[in-house]
Amino acid sequence: MRIGFIGLGSMGKGMATNLLKAGHQLLVWNRSQEAVESLVKQGAIATRHPTEAFVADVVISMLADDTVTRTVLIESGALASSKPGLIHLSMATLSVAFVREMAELHASAGVELIAAPVFGRNDLAESGMLNIVVAGPQGAIAKVQPLLDVLGQKTWPMGEDPVSASVLKIATNMMLISAIEATGEAMALSQSYGVANNDFVDFITGTLFSAPAYKVYGPKIARRETEGAGFTLRLGLKDVGLALKAGEPNHVPLPFASVLRDNLLDAVALGQGENDLAALGVRAIKRSGQE
Missing domain, CATH: 1.10.1040.10 (N-(1-d-carboxylethyl)-l-norvaline Dehydrogenase; domain 2)
Structure with a gap:
């Protein structure tokens, strides 16, 4: 599967590495280029702008907070540029209000949003032993379940509304x-x-x-x-x-x-x-x- 991965911090880097090891093609973007270069050495493809990661089949974002997520995904035009039918796995800890806003923006763009915040420190991210809570369209969750199985030891379903997760x-x-x-x-x-x-x-x-x-x-x-x-x-x-x-x-x-x-x-x-x-x-x- 071709995956766009945005956000290669202490958690995201380990998660992206596990997806590469599982044989997936990764288009990676990060504000700091050091993390990008490390992933490129392992077979990832670097992107110059977040919009380039949104040409994938699935986009995973692991960004610090609401402000960074808004800047990188929305104000950059990345979400608006995405093709209808794209699945976005938002795996960071974001506010209830912002996730609700994101759900509306994704619906307008024809993109399926899954909130999938993770539980565990960076050592569990590196070992693929995170616990992952998921909420969103059930058909979309079924499609990305193989990715969630790579990233975590267990997925905990919480229904259709991303706010629940x-x-x-x-x-x-x-x-x-x-x-x-x-x-x-x-x-x-x-x-x-x-x-x-x-x-x-x-x-x-x-x-x-x-x-x-x-x-x-x-x-x-x-x-x-x-x-x-x-x-x-x-x-x-x-x-x-x-x-x-x-x-x-x-x-x-x-x-x-x-x-x-x-x-x-x-x-x-x-x-x-x-x-x-x-x-x-x-x-x-x-x-x-x-x-």
Whole structure:
């Protein structure tokens, strides 16, 4: 299958590489040429403009946020230039309002939009072990299922409306960030009474919280490991903001999300925006006056 792949960041690069390994032809575009050159060495075809990627049978976009997606896909004229019947797999975390707008624009252009946000850090993207939530036209999803099988370990269908996949991604990212903050606070409390961080992590991940979120971030917080970000504080701030915005029109109060936003905003203001999300838990320990 001929695939246009737009957005070769820490997640997109690994995903595109797996599609090449699976034998698909890739037309790639990225703002930074370094990532493009790496994919070209593996057999991808570089494009000079996003419109050139939209001549494919399927376009996959993995862009940072609403603003970048709007600039690259809409304001560039790429979506408007696409041929009717094209399938667009939007795999980034985007706002509910923007996904709804995108669905309308795609319908006008005769393009089938599938929202397919992914769950997992860049190591899972590289190994093809992501979890992928999908929502959109069922016939289109069936056509791209072989691609989703290359990119992820499981696909979770959420119906016809792309917004359903978008809001599920936003809600669960809010839960993940909440778990990291709670882990850091609980670790600070137990540490203040002499409990070793490693003992704390071993206990919670072996009993009440035996889940990837705690198993990945608990040890990182215990080791004060904040570099080598797979998911940055800046992106965490973006996602919590998306949750708060999604809650407003439906009058859904999210009080803890407001606390998370303020903590993340403080960290970003202090120059820690590119640190790993584990830094949120580390900050909770440091707020207690402990190292």
